[in-house]
Amino acid sequence: MSIENKRLKLRRDRWLPKSPRDLVIRLKTERRGIGRLKTVAILLVALLQLALLILLHTLVVAAFRGYLIFSVVMDVLTCLYVLASDKNSRSKAVWIMLILVLFPVGFLVFFLSDERVFFRSSRRRYAEIMQSSSGMLTGCSCADMPETTARACTYIENVTGYVPYKNTSAQYFPSGASAFDDMLVRCAAAEKFIFMEYFIVAGGALFDRLFAVLKERAAAGVDVRVIYDDMGSSGKLSGRLRREVRAAGIRLYAFNKLVPMYKIAMNYRDHRKITVIDGRIAYTGGINVSDEYVNERRLYGYWKDNAVRVEGDAAQGFTLMFLRQWEFVTKKPFDYSPFMYAGGGKFPGPVSSGDECGADGGTFLPYASGLEFAAPVARDVYAGAISQAAERLWIMTPYFVPDDTITNLLASKALSGVDVRIVLPGVPDKAYVYLVSLDNADKLKESGVKVFTMSDAFVHTKSVLTEKCAIIGSANFDLRSFFQQYENALYTDDAGVMRGLERDFMQTFPECVQRNLRPVQKGPLRSLLTAVLQIFSPLM
């Protein structure tokens, strides 16, 4: 065996020290945490600004005694304002506690963080985009669906405007590797456009493969557009790579660029995972464009993820989702109609209705959730599916920090005899969220919910399966996904997708440890830490 390192080649082997590491095997692709440095630095600068503001405010209070009385009044009024707001109950509790703890500047911190004040212009822009693109989708009628699907359709259509489709075939992928392999082949055959919207786009082997295809397609005249979230991709997509992508003719935009300022909008991230090819094929699921999602980089053991491909009319919903977000990030209105595929081979034009809606097969309902809608769509669709489950309710999620609505529904379903199972990671990516997730899941065990953790694996799949429907998408079972992030998913009652997801669950259960079968011992320190972390769970 040779020594490849030229600088070290001259050193005698017998003089070399032994490795201080414990590990017998070390994958050279392992990476931990360094990419988050930029995000942490920006967060620290923002907190510093907040601290400065608090200090100045305190100085004013010290200088003018009357101002203290004003602060008391403002804090009380703010608490009343929070109580009367439409925030979820956990957020209300946390905010009231913070306002009281941070007295006399609590009210100031709250108003600086109020999205109704500091996110107003973005909301207005979203409202304009939604209005101008509201007539683009004409899918099937909800009335012709099975009852459970009809309820979900009606809710989603009324709240978001997204509509159900038939005339669609689908393929379920139980891993990121299989999904991206399929996606690459389909992208390579794209003729008109490729749209990608991902929370994380990171340099690496997967990126190189994908970029080679996109570059070639862009050179062939295909319209290639990519949106990535600036926080999710922070430190992972270098400036050099971004320049290379743009130089190749691919239009690349960051969603909500990170700036070193205390700004509530920084908290709202684009967590969606969408690929649309020619308006006919779309992918969604838990996957992002990064090597760990295809297990070519090891971060937290085996990376368990999933995705679904729809081919047919249902891709329309995802196309519109992307185009709306594209208009938001580029701030330039444009005509969507050239990208809207029509069923039966017509292109462009409105999507089909009528004959295709009577076709056999399942219903496909792509939907988006986020701050462009008044209601927490991701939470409500999950809640609807849970409430309709009568036999089984299987959930796979990386984080389990739901609100009271979901928690109570799950408990009551388990108590009423439904087979409720939750699969969580066996290896955490964020220790603090994991602690809270396990605590929340363990509390449900008393109601009969079966809690599983997948050994040596980080479960990143976000899916729900009942006997009536499947939901596959980007939304976690946590308050961030429910209330603060832009998410998307596919609701379907298609037998093929449901079978695929069921098989995935059935193959995952034997790889898990069932927490119900062994006592969970919690020391006083862990209990205290969990209690403190629970307070901040709305931020997780």
Add this chain to the structure above:
Amino acid sequence: MEYAFGDDKLAVAVKENGSELIGRAYGAFGWRTERVYRDGRYSDVVHFDFARPHSVPCKDRLQLLQVRFEVGVNYLGKAVRRVPLRAALTGALVALIGVALVVYGAFVVALSTTAVFLSAGAGLIGLGVLFGALAAFTAVKVHEADKRKYGMIAAVLRQNLEQIISEAAQITEAGNEH
């Protein structure tokens, strides 16, 4: 455009004592060794560069097995180091009490003006020496207990690792036949 996948690559740094097992195991996972070379910085580290066709049957299962194998082998490595480390730490803690008693005893002896203090100091030194012996005894006992405990765990783990390799080899062979 037709898309053709290139080979997957994997670079691994391995402790030399585990290199035979690792070479065999990664072969079972479908990887072929492209290059093996010494670290140059550490005498006991060997580098392996592997390659594998991108599309292999049951790839997800193979990847899960590979992770389980890596976790198992690394746990074994840690366990081997943990046995003497825990014993040494426990012994050192008890010995520290002994040293403190000896120092305190010597201090009392040096400053004593009466026979009572002198004998008390000598007693403390004696107790310190006793703690020294106790430290050695504790270290030996902890070492024996840990060796037994981790020995059992290691035996089960080695069995599991062999099972993993065997399952992976079956998958890979079945894939090659196809």
